[in-house]
Amino acid sequence: MEPVNIGLLGLGTVGGGTVTVLTRNAAEIARRAGRGIRIAHAAARQYDPERISGLDSIGRIGDDAFAVVDDPDVAIVVELIGGYSPARELVLRAIANGKHVVTANKALIALHGNEIFAAAQEQGVVVAFEAAVAGGIPIIKALREGLAANHIEWIAGIINGTGNFILTEMRDKGRDFADVLAEAQALGYAEADPTFDVEGIDAAHKLTILGSLAFGIPLQFERTFTEGISRIEAQDVAYAAELGYRIKHLGIARRTPDGIELRVHPTLIPHRRLIANVDGVMNAVLVKGDAVGPTLYYGAGAGALPTASAVVADIVDVVRALTTDPHNRVPHLAFQPTELADTPVLPMADVETAYYLRLTALDRPGVMARIAGILGEEGISIEAIKQKEPAAGETHVPLIMLTHRVREARMDRALTRIGELDAVAGHIMRIRMETLAG
């Protein structure tokens, strides 16, 4: 069979990696796909020809992305520019032109996926986005196809490698957040502006996508709760370890009788859980299905070649789908578009979790009883309390508490009241806890 013609948008990290994988593994990919895959036309504003191996295999390289999208020779457009615009316009135009699309753009899918999938559905084309979540890990395929028999109960994922690298270094070396962040930037693991990574926005994009695939709801990035790791202190990492926990930045999607939780935040998890041992820049997603039980998917969540692995797997999938009946394809959001549910996403105030609390209290009889009393009045049970020894000359001591599960609104009220006590000084640190069992 004739090779399939690809149009490639972007020759940056992932675009370059895609060119490399498609050329280096061309023979093996064709042995699987049954036909060759050829980049007929690529567009990039700028790129470094020295850094991309396989560039000479590309039919034509220009700087006009719209020319690629409009090229009648191109069957599949691969969007690796990133960002919202012009990525959205390019993808919509490719669809309007009847072309299939492969994209690694999590921000685009999380914010404009509903519009894009509706357009694709109408045109009978596929928009594939495996590379948008957790890099090379085939988690979207696992959720949409591999676990199709399951009622998914919850998902918990380490889906931002930068954040996981920082938390791992803080734990292994006892270092502070700012210190490790600076190193991550020097190593190229973190951007000059690290906001998307460390404040959880990137993870929230990915979690939004995972939540829709798991529960059959439209994409709702604006309802995904997002809290970053920049407030986490070295002492919290150390106290968590003493108590048998590790702090991980998790994206959690959970089905409850009242609605769906979509939340990204630092989380204490028991150190014996497999996912607690996923370190450095690696990603992992834990999925609990009612039939299969817990399953975990682990691998590199970013980087040129791992992300290209997912992009090229999507290309092979789309090549196979070229001759299929559009009604029998895997639906974009795992469920048929007519079968999406309007299950509400819960506001954070209604979410129930356990908590780690660290506060600084006057080292005097009765103070702990007062604090425990307020928690009790709000219906919050304490699982463990640890009072540290006061440092020489200090009148205040750190007080660490673990609570049982309680609705966030109650914890907010309790912490406001505790914060007003004269015996409590400064900021109260609160980190949510999950057992990730059952």
Place this chain on the structure above:
Amino acid sequence: MEPVNIGLLGLGTVGGGTVTVLTRNAAEIARRAGRGIRIAHAAARQYDPERISGLDSIGRIGDDAFAVVDDPDVAIVVELIGGYSPARELVLRAIANGKHVVTANKALIALHGNEIFAAAQEQGVVVAFEAAVAGGIPIIKALREGLAANHIEWIAGIINGTGNFILTEMRDKGRDFADVLAEAQALGYAEADPTFDVEGIDAAHKLTILGSLAFGIPLQFERTFTEGISRIEAQDVAYAAELGYRIKHLGIARRTPDGIELRVHPTLIPHRRLIANVDGVMNAVLVKGDAVGPTLYYGAGAGALPTASAVVADIVDVVRALTTDPHNRVPHLAFQPTELADTPVLPMADVETAYYLRLTALDRPGVMARIAGILGEEGISIEAIKQKEPAAGETHVPLIMLTHRVREARMDRALTRIGELDAVAGHIMRIRMETLAG
């Protein structure tokens, strides 16, 4: 659309689980698949109606499996009888009748897969077998589709839950093999005849399948090296732990310049590796691709509902494939049938690994030098030696050695020579070691 009619062979553990999942999650599965899935006709010699929830959803239950396979109303035959015969005859007849097949039967695929896939190819039907390896973990989908862009370098899997349960208990409690095996049998984790599990035959069936999918070679069960865990002693588990290792029963498939390694054996692996922390009856498969790097897939490898999760996912896949062009489907063994390679499978003598050795030697000067001398003459470098203190009144001491990588034939020669030394008593224990890095 009309529901799809399934014919079900077997109502044992997995058959019953499949009925339960298909009925309990019927609405959610139809929301994904776009149409209902109905068991039109089932056959079982005997079954316990009390233990299977959803049994009344089945159109007709008989005791003649061939009647199901010949039933013109059945589009997809689901074979959950297990064993070689009559499973082979039933599957071949279903294919001859133009029906698609879903099976959980690893022994059947490992031994007769080449014949079965050739017949299916000729008839233009699909034989799906996700449930044959690692239960509910979608590892076959990951290898065939999710990692399609990669040149796979190696696979290492914990693919027998019984064996992993036994090794985990031996480590956690310091217990002996026979003792834990008896408990596993009482708990229902091990069969009355545990040979298939503890001697590695079940794992070898699964590894044979994984090796073919990874490297595009025909199924060659007869060339898969198999060594069980029944020789492992509590002291080996303890010594391994002291040295920073855990003993896992791994299936390993590796591509080398000389050929492909397919081997199942107990293996020392560094305790910090994620897969070293996969405990109890759980399974995990670590796959190293050239683009994606290491990825790991973890979950329940057996049990009614986890295995049914994979069976039903396969049914949904086949339902989607009903209208596809047979030439554009995912090939049975990941590579197009005309593109399978005749890369040789290496005999064990040509496989290179590192080793853990435990021998019992006379506690006398010069003995260790003699042993080290023989290893050196055979070109084997020693990475670490540990000599234990002699027990009171004992003249012999346990001597533990870790070696660097060496071809197995050389190690065989060295151990024969060492075994002939007067100063060495009894059996020499040899366990292969892998770093699972790179």
